[in-house]
Amino acid sequence: MQQPHPFTHVWYVSYGSNLCRERLLCYLQGGRPPGARRSYVGARDHAAPQTDSAVDLPGRIYFAGESSVWGGGVAFYDHDQTSPGGFTPARAYLLTVQQFVDVAVQEMHRDPHPDDPLELVVGSGLAAGRFEAGPGTYETLIEVGRRDGLPMLTFTAPHGTDDVRHTPPSPAYLHMLAEGLREAYHWDNDRITGYFDAVTPPTSVPSADLDDAP
Structure with missing residues (x-):
């Protein structure tokens, strides 16, 4: 008889666009987030997260690569570096193990599949x-703590912040992050802009995009 896994649920910790609940729900329920170039099939279990909470991560984020979904760089997390602001704002969602895996594999540009190893x-x-x-983008899983x-799990790239060239994110991508920071931390535009200024390369943050947000 197959033994049950020690964990049936985990906390998925997002520091990037999935800070925004609407964006995460596209991974769970299917659909295309505003400003994105890709639609998602969704998870096998479409249930919304059981709960969520803002969490402060000890490492830092950086933006690199070129997103086929958003254009521009996307956020990665380096657990071994210190954030310029002392912590990295993130959001922890309580998901089943199956849901977490289905979100992760879609980030890895694969579709969810039964009995995924x-x-x-x-x-x-x-x-x-x-x-x-x-070896690819978002294929490295890291446990950042317990709750x-x-x-508490997140995923990132195998490289660290000092190993790659940083690239500015697109306005649409930053808009998703800004929405998530408002939802989870209740930050105003000034604080969000200050955070983006601290973690993005020069010539990056389009402040007008924040002004357009509700």
Whole structure:
């Protein structure tokens, strides 16, 4: 008889566009987020997160690469570096292990699939606090802590902030981050702009985009 996994639920910790709940729901329920170039099939379980909470991460984010979804750079998390502001604002969503895996594989540009081997990895706990599902973007899983006895997991690239050239994010991508920061932290535009100024390369933040946001 197959033994049950130690964990049935985990906290998915987002520091990027999934700070915005509407954007995360596209990964769970399918659809295309505003400003994106791609639609998502959604998870096998379309249920919304059971709860969510703002969390402060000790590492820092940086923007690199060229997004096929948003254009411009996208956010990655370096757990071993210190954020310019002392912490990285993030949002933890309580998901089932299956839902987390389905979100993760869509970030890896794959569709959810029954019996994905990543479910066993996540459900069993990351033995070393880190697991590389592959060499690509968002294929490195990191446990950033525990909450209520459950792993708090995020995903990022295998490289760190000092290993790659930083590239400015697009206005549409920053708009998603800004929406999430308003929802989770209740930050105003001035604080959001200050945060973006601290973590993005020069010639980056389009402040008018924040003014257009509701």
